[in-house]
Every structure is written in C-alpha cells, then in structure tokens.
Amino acid sequence: MIETxxxxxxxxxxxxxxxxxxxxxxxMRALASDLGESSNAVRLELNRLQNxxxxxxxxxxxxxxxxxxxxxxxxxxxxxxxxxxxxVDHIISNVLKGLGSIDKVYLTGSLxxxxxxxxxxxxxxxxxxxxxxxxxxxxxxxxxxxxIRCQVFSTSEAKLKNFNASEFLLIYEP
Numbered sequence: 001m002i003e004t005x006x007x008x009x010x011x012x013x014x015x016x017x018x019x020x021x022x023x024x025x026x027x028m029r030a031l032a033s034d035l036g037e038s039s040n041a042v043r044l045e046l047n048r049l050q051n052x053x054x055x056x057x058x059x060x061x062x063x064x065x066x067x068x069x070x071x072x073x074x075x076x077x078x079x080x081x082x083x084x085x086x087x088v089d090h091i092i093s094n095v096l097k098g099l100g101s102i103d104k105v106y107l108t109g110s111l112x113x114x115x116x117x118x119x120x121x122x123x124x125x126x127x128x129x130x131x132x133x134x135x136x137x138x139x140x141x142x143x144x145x146x147x148i149r150c151q152v153f154s155t156s157e158a159k160l161k162n163f164n165a166s167e168f169l170l171i172y173e174p
Contacts, residue, residue, distance in 0.1 A: 010041045014049065017114025018068040019075075019082040020107070021169045024114060027063045034115065054078070086111055087120050087144040092172055099133060102126040103155050105172035112169040119147045123168065125158040 006012050013035045018024050028046060032039040046066055049055040056069045069075065083089045088107060102124060106112075109121035124133070130152065137148045153161060 008045060010035070010037045011045045011048070013037065013114070013116055014042070014045050015078065015082055016086065016111075016116055018055065018066070019079050020086060020088070020114050021112065022068045022070050022075075022079070025065050025067045027065050031066075034113065087140070087146050087148075088171055091120065091122060091140065091148070098129065099124070099136075100127045100129045102128070102172065102174070103158070104170060106168035107171045108168050109149075118145075119149060120144075121149045121151075122171075123151045123153065125153050125155060127154065128152045 006015070014031065017026070017031065017035065026034070028043050029039055031037075031046070032042040035042065046055065046057075050057055050066070053072050054069055054074065055066050057064050057066050059065070080089070088111075092105070103126040104123075105125070106123040107121070108123055109119065110117040111120055133150060133152070137150060141148050
C-alpha cells in the first residue's frame with residue numbers, strides 16, 4: 001500500500017530502517033549493504049530526506065552518520081504510517097488485548113533492523129494466554145499477508161535471558 005504513495009523502493013527501505021527504530025544511526029555504505037541497494041541510490045535518498053529535514057547527519061571521523069530527526073513535525077505521522085505498513089501497529093493493538101499480563105514486547109529479526117520482510121518476529125514477556133495468542137496471530141497474519149513468529153517468555157525467564165537492547169526493538173511496555 002505504501003508503494004502507491006512512495007514510488008522509490010530505496011526510500012521506503014530507508015524510512016523503515018530509521019522510523020521503526022528511531023535510535024538507528026548509520027552511514028551510507030552500511031545502509032547500502034544492509035538494504036541491498038546501490039550506494040548511489042542510497043546517497044540520493046539520504047540527501048533528499050536530509051534536505052526535507054527528516055534525517056539529521058553528523059561527521060564522525062571520515063564517516064557521515066545519519067539519524068532520524070524525531071523533532072520534525074511529520075515524525076509522528078510518518079512513524080505511525082511506517083508501523084502500519086510493517087504491521088507492528090496491528091500486533092500492538094490487537095494481540096495485546098486479552099493476551100494476559102504483558103510486561104514487554106520486542107520486535108526482532110529483519111524488521112527490527114528496518115529491513116522489509118514478510119515475517120514479523122516478536123518476543124512477548126509476561127503471563128500469556130497462548131490459546132488467544134495463536135488465534136489472534138492467525139487472524140492478523142491473514143489480514144497483513146505476513147507471517148508472525150512469536151517467542152513467549154515468563155518474566156523470570158526473560159531476566160535470565162538478559163535481552164540485548166541493540167538486537168531487539170522494544171515496541172510495548174505498559
């Protein structure tokens with residue numbers, strides 16, 4: 001759906017990368033490699049987004065690093081659109097209702113790294129109603145036409161795992 005509004009596939013990938021995880025900081029060559037795009041296409045889109053004020057950049061050594069400008073007036077609406085496109089909003093609004101006592105929900109895998117994918121990997125921490133989870137996930141999968149893979153941990157199990165925040169994107173915490 002977003003492809004009808006934004007015709008550049010490279011721009012969509014960059015928006016996913018930066019808006020799904022606003023803490024992301026990256027340079028052009030790393031983005032090109034991560035996104036599987038040419039460095040020229042990535043450079044053009046980074047410049048366009050920076051000129052529009054949606055991305056900020058700064059120098060670190062000989063590298064120009066980019067990060068989303070979360071003070072931009074369109075940050076929240078674009079963030080919402082990107083989450084809807086990725087399916088994260090459906091998980092938050094639908095899966096968590098009636099699921100039980102949830103402490104945290106993490107997005108993992110390719111999508112957490114801002115890469116377009118047909119698989120949404122999430123980790124749920126808390127006391128989960130597994131029957132409700134399975135039923136709801138199947139409904140959302142049909143609607144999104146994406147696979148949702150869930151890992152469930154109790155709060156005590158999660159403490160033992162000691163999740164690395166750089167590998168997982170926290171998308172829900174009450």
